[in-house]
Amino acid sequence: MYLQLTGRLVDADPAAAQTLLDEMAHHVQQALDETAQLAQRVYPPLLEAGGLAVALRSAAASLGITASVEVDADAR
Numbered sequence: 001m002y003l004q005l006t007g008r009l010v011d012a013d014p015a016a017a018q019t020l021l022d023e024m025a026h027h028v029q030q031a032l033d034e035t036a037q038l039a040q041r042v043y044p045p046l047l048e049a050g051g052l053a054v055a056l057r058s059a060a061a062s063l064g065i066t067a068s069v070e071v072d073a074d075a076r
Helices: 002-012 014-042 045-050 052-063
Strands: none
Touching (some): 002 014
8 A cells, every 4th residue: 555655656755655665664673573573472582592491491581480391311
């Protein structure tokens, strides 16, 4: 919707078109930031680097939850 409106405004009102482009850029950046946050919650970097036990301990600590995570020494 914004793209269609901006397309119509480019010639008639360039300042208004620029305002809409700026607003769209803000919304796109916000969506990218939220997507990155979601991805980190779904697959945190600690999971890859340290395994499930490290990721669970870190998640519990960041939430202020006391937790005990027991994992076999050979498990990843």
